[in-house]
Amino acid sequence: MEGLSAVFRKELQDHFSSFRFAILFALIAMVSFITSYMAAMHLRGNLEGLSSTRFPFLMLFSTPGALFSMVQFVAFFGPLIGLVLGFDAINRERTQGTLIKVMSQPIYRDAVINGKFLAGVATISTMFVAILLVISGFGLAIVGIVPGVEEIWRIFIFLIISIFYVAFWLGLSILFSILLKNVATSALTSVALWIFLSFFVSLGAEAVADSVAPVDPKKDIRPEIVLKNAKVKRMVSLCSPMVLYSDATATIIDPMRKTTRSLVLMGPMEELLSSRFKNPLSLTQSILVVLPHIMVLIGITLFCFFISYLVFMLQEVRT
Amino acid sequence: MARQPIIETRDLTKTYGPYRAVSGLNIRVEAGEVFGFLGPNGAGKTTTLLMLLGLTRPSKGSASVCGLDPSRSPREIKKRVGYLPENVGFYGDMTAIESLQYVAALNGIPKETAHERMEELLQLVGLETDPRKRTGAFSRGMKQRLGVAEVLIKDPDVLFLDEPTLGLDPEGAIQLIDLIQSLNQNRGMTVLLSSHNLYQVQRISNRVGIMIDGSLVADGSIESLAEAKFGLGEKEYTLEEVYMKYFQEV
Numbered sequence: 001m002e003g004l005s006a007v008f009r010k011e012l013q014d015h016f017s018s019f020r021f022a023i024l025f026a027l028i029a030m031v032s033f034i035t036s037y038m039a040a041m042h043l044r045g046n047l048e049g050l051s052s053t054r055f056p057f058l059m060l061f062s063t064p065g066a067l068f069s070m071v072q073f074v075a076f077f078g079p080l081i082g083l084v085l086g087f088d089a090i091n092r093e094r095t096q097g098t099l100i101k102v103m104s105q106p107i108y109r110d111a112v113i114n115g116k117f118l119a120g121v122a123t124i125s126t127m128f129v130a131i132l133l134v135i136s137g138f139g140l141a142i143v144g145i146v147p148g149v150e151e152i153w154r155i156f157i158f159l160i161i162s163i164f165y166v167a168f169w170l171g172l173s174i175l176f177s178i179l180l181k182n183v184a185t186s187a188l189t190s191v192a193l194w195i196f197l198s199f200f201v202s203l204g205a206e207a208v209a210d211s212v213a214p215v216d217p218k219k220d221i222r223p224e225i226v227l228k229n230a231k232v233k234r235m236v237s238l239c240s241p242m243v244l245y246s247d248a249t250a251t252i253i254d255p256m257r258k259t260t261r262s263l264v265l266m267g268p269m270e271e272l273l274s275s276r277f278k279n280p281l282s283l284t285q286s287i288l289v290v291l292p293h294i295m296v297l298i299g300i301t302l303f304c305f306f307i308s309y310l311v312f313m314l315q316e317v318r319t
Numbered sequence: 320m321a322r323q324p325i326i327e328t329r330d331l332t333k334t335y336g337p338y339r340a341v342s343g344l345n346i347r348v349e350a351g352e353v354f355g356f357l358g359p360n361g362a363g364k365t366t367t368l369l370m371l372l373g374l375t376r377p378s379k380g381s382a383s384v385c386g387l388d389p390s391r392s393p394r395e396i397k398k399r400v401g402y403l404p405e406n407v408g409f410y411g412d413m414t415a416i417e418s419l420q421y422v423a424a425l426n427g428i429p430k431e432t433a434h435e436r437m438e439e440l441l442q443l444v445g446l447e448t449d450p451r452k453r454t455g456a457f458s459r460g461m462k463q464r465l466g467v468a469e470v471l472i473k474d475p476d477v478l479f480l481d482e483p484t485l486g487l488d489p490e491g492a493i494q495l496i497d498l499i500q501s502l503n504q505n506r507g508m509t510v511l512l513s514s515h516n517l518y519q520v521q522r523i524s525n526r527v528g529i530m531i532d533g534s535l536v537a538d539g540s541i542e543s544l545a546e547a548k549f550g551l552g553e554k555e556y557t558l559e560e561v562y563m564k565y566f567q568e569v
Binding site for chain 1 (some may be wrong): 337350365366369373375388394395404407408409410411421422424425469473
């Protein structure tokens with residue numbers, strides 16, 4: 001345990017004092033503040049004249065400001081934080097000759113990788129907590145709304161999901177830093193995979209869906225074909241962690257949403273629910289709707305770290 | 320009196336696919352000895368050291384260091400063995416003190432003890448004037464000396480030094496060799512020294528082992544090796560002559 005805490009403290013110190021972290025943090029903090037400021041201004045206009053909205057505070061995060069909402073922003077650029085924190089975790093130490101030095105000290109071998117991963121997660125968590133607190137402060141000051149207990153819970157759950165989401169990318173980039181000897185290669189590979197999974201999968205999903213179940217507007221549109229098309233599209237696009245994250249946070253941050261499925265794919269009960277009842281879902285119901293998404297997200301994060309762990313433990317020290 | 324061997328290997332073998340890095344190595348190093356580990360580049364010396372530390376698993380055979388099996392209790396061994404790798408690396412943005420502190424923390428040495436020891440060690444290796452300098456700005460010789468200080472902070476019983484004088488200027492190399500000798504004589508540390516600098520090895524080693532292509536071709540005191548190759552005579556052979564003789568025969 002001594003080894004783990006020593007590596008953890010050292011890595012944490014490195015993250016917080018590193019230049020690249022400072023730049024990234026500044027960038028993300030700035031965009032988040034601007035987004036939520038816009039959202040807040042927008043919100044103030046909307047709230048005037050309304051007698052009572054149920055969850056005004058959450059709208060700070062879910063209302064698009066200028067371009068996108070805070071949640072969308074994290075979905076898009078959150079991965080970058082994870083990648084930047086992890087892409088050179090192991091291979092840099094290997095090339096500069098510090099890995100062998102650290103491993104010849106009386107520590108367990110996994111202390112190195114555990115310490116690095118945990119320090120990354122701690123950095124990510126600190127960053128999110130700081131940003132969420134400041135945005136909440138904005139909300140209090142500008143709009144003058146006070147979060148209710150349930151809203152605080154929802155923000156807390158959103159925070160946990162976001163940390164896991166970014167930790168997935170951290171784990172992935174650490175995996176690349178173990179597999180690839182060159183720092184530049186591992187950085188490029190992780191960025192390439194990020195772009196692929198975040199942007200190309202949704203394009204690919206459409207292509208796959210159209211080839212499996214082509215919907216031709218010129219001919220008569222059969223409902224089962226449309227349904228199949230939508231199903232395939234959804235299935236493929238769920239391969240993207242970004243879609244997974246967006247869905248997992250959807251009902252948490254927006255209690256009015258009853259489902260993450262599109263209109264086409266809704267079951268009869270879901271359709272009835274969303275058209276007839278204008279009340280928000282309770283917190284437990286909201287969680288239940290996206291529980292599979294949350295579980296999968298946590299699952300792939302742990303799986304990704306587990307693979308890195310295994311590869312690191314089995315790899316030769318000197319390669 | 321038969322002394323306890325502090326390092327012992329039995330048919331220690333390491334293969335990477337078809338390539339045999341170390342094959343059937345048998346060495347014995349007794350406590351308090353300075354053992355010179357010689358051989359050309361790629362002979363398997365570093366691989367042997369890594370196996371002795373439990374950082375690499377042997378493909379066959381076994382080893383014991385301080386009475387422990389490296390494959391089973393690497394942590395216990397690493398508590399008692401200080402290893403200075405060839406081309407030891409440092410975190411460039413850390414100062415000498417910070418780097419030492421990190422190694423001390425990895426060894427679980429309490430802060431107060433570490434602090435006392437650090438000052439003493441920096442003095443010993445001659446870095447007491449630049450404790451706040453970043454290691455990124457260190458010269459090769461300074462890095463090597465800091466490396467030695469880091470190895471000593473755990474107060475080891477055994478030292479594994481892999482090419483410690485490589486790339487040092489003559490003066491620096493002599494100072495380092497003197498330091499190693501004094502650690503052996505004054506603190507009773509057993510030293511396993513791998514080096515290409517035969518003159519320096521001859522100065523401080525009690526015994527040498529010559530490793531070529533993964534096998535140990537010679538093992539003994541310099542005089543006994545000379546005797547085996549050149550026969551008894553008046554002439555005192557240098558290690559260099561002995562080494563070349565063995566090398567040519569393989």
